[in-house]
Amino acid sequence: MAISVMHLHKPVLLKESVELLVTSSEGIYVDVTVGFGGHASEILSRLNESGRVIGIDRDVEAINYLKEKLKDNRLTLLQGNFSDLSEIIENLNITKVDGILFDLGVSLFHLKELTRGFSFLSESRLDMRMDTSQTFNAWDVVNKYSQKDLERIFAEYGEDVYAKRISEAIVQKRKKGTINTCRELALIAEEIYRRRGKIHPATRIFQAIRIEVNGELENLKKGIISAYQVLKSGGRLCVISYHSLEDRIVKNFLRDGARSNKLKIITKKPIKASFEENRLNPSSRSAKLRVGEKI
Template sequence: MTSSTKAEAPLHIPVLGREAVDALAPRDGGIYVDATFGAGGYSRMILDVPGTRVIGIDRDRTAIAGGFDLVDAANGRLTLVEDRFSELADVCAVQGFESVDGIVMDVGVSSMQLDQAGRGFSFRFDGPLDMRMGHNGPTAADVIATASESDLADVIYIFGEERKSRGIARAIVAARRETPITTTRALADIVGRVVRSKPNDIHPATRTFQALRILVNEELDELQTALVAAEQVLKPGGRLAVVSFHSLEDRIVKTFFNARGKSGGGSRHLPEVSQLAPSFEILTRRPVTADDAEVAANPRARSAKLRSAARTEAPAHPADGLQDWPSLATVMRGG
């Protein structure tokens, strides 16, 4: 990358950014996918290696628009595409690449989105209860207005890992009978009357907001589908690096790598069933976490985990079925 690229692009260092890019081992002539472009931190670091090319994907058109200066400064080595990262295989094909040398994913909401009150992701600011990473589909306010009490309780319990999910769901349904719940502050206040917090605890609404955000953006389905797409697109030796921020995401990544990083499919009872050759070599037997300095500079880094693996020469495994958790379509049918 030229010095002009560094000067013109806004400085953004994603959580575990250097560790994730080091795991990719970018090289001159390599093609890389920044599957969650955000503020462009990963792309910028990859482009620092001369001769690299990057395809940046983000469903948030605000993020895409914010990367135009970096596109100009990269002199043809960066292409940005507005799409879901689960579609990365199709995005690469449209760009003329059947296979790539590395893929990096930073799963979940970005700090940039959290800091914009109008996006409705955070209870720290009062704003419309939106939470969409893109600009299509139902908002969190739509979910709150439509979902049945039992569905709300399931969503908050499964995606938010909130033990008081049933009480929160009851309170939401009672409140919406009186007046529509359309702002982040209104929802946070309702949750705060059910969940009592002690000093130094997380905000009472943290888990409920997380659960709604995951549902609205179908984040876990997106992650599962994106991992399968990455397996299909990576060249032998190509690297996949995934940074996640909560246990549900990390569990999906860990399970995916473990299933594909070891032989399986046959047994002594069914010797005729051919075993599947490992499609990945796991590079991180234990997840990489942020050091004390990064956590001090960015508290969000405390929960971050990086897992990485290298693609083998073996064929991709059959795609896994999506897990049985609440779907946005089902919840929006109400009850």
């Protein structure tokens, strides 16, 4: 495992999110996207001896790495999907928790570790699974989906104006043989799009395929419902999202909760990273933090 790469992940909106999450130094907090432990460490630093953190991640490599790196008897680490949060909490014999943090998407490790097949710079096989025990992967999407289905995911999940052209180009290319590597797919995108600013032309289609492979939007919808169920009254749900599709789900959930008097919205407007954080950590540029408190 490329540990040096893991160290590259800089937690986003660290102080802002944990400040709003932790309301009791002896509470139980769940970091459902524990990754490489940036937020979990900050939460632990604000708890006393009675406090507890449950860290969950779909990626077993992240969990195994963190088990070695962050040894703290107040921390429990588990591989799992946050869409199953209520079952996970029940299995730990915990009834309710004080706060839950979601820091969505992938970590820098996923993008930089070329063998995981997330990066358009990579010569490795198209993959993009966060949970490597899952069989469905990016190769299946690129090589088996119909042109209509490719167009749909590029339009919906990539919000890509060239969705039709790129899906047609993929299907044309497939007539000559399968598309196997990230680089091969990126080259198809490069032929179609003109480079727009600093963003690589394949960014949107890679985002769309990653969302499809990992069922990210469905998991988020289930995850926040599950989170609400396991929160105590007064407990907080904090979500950091990185694109408008995720943010819309969170915003609507909080708005509906507030309308039905189930939640109080703590962040009237989403909190964004400071200019300084944007400068030091480009991944923070699209981040939005929203927080709700269970009534």
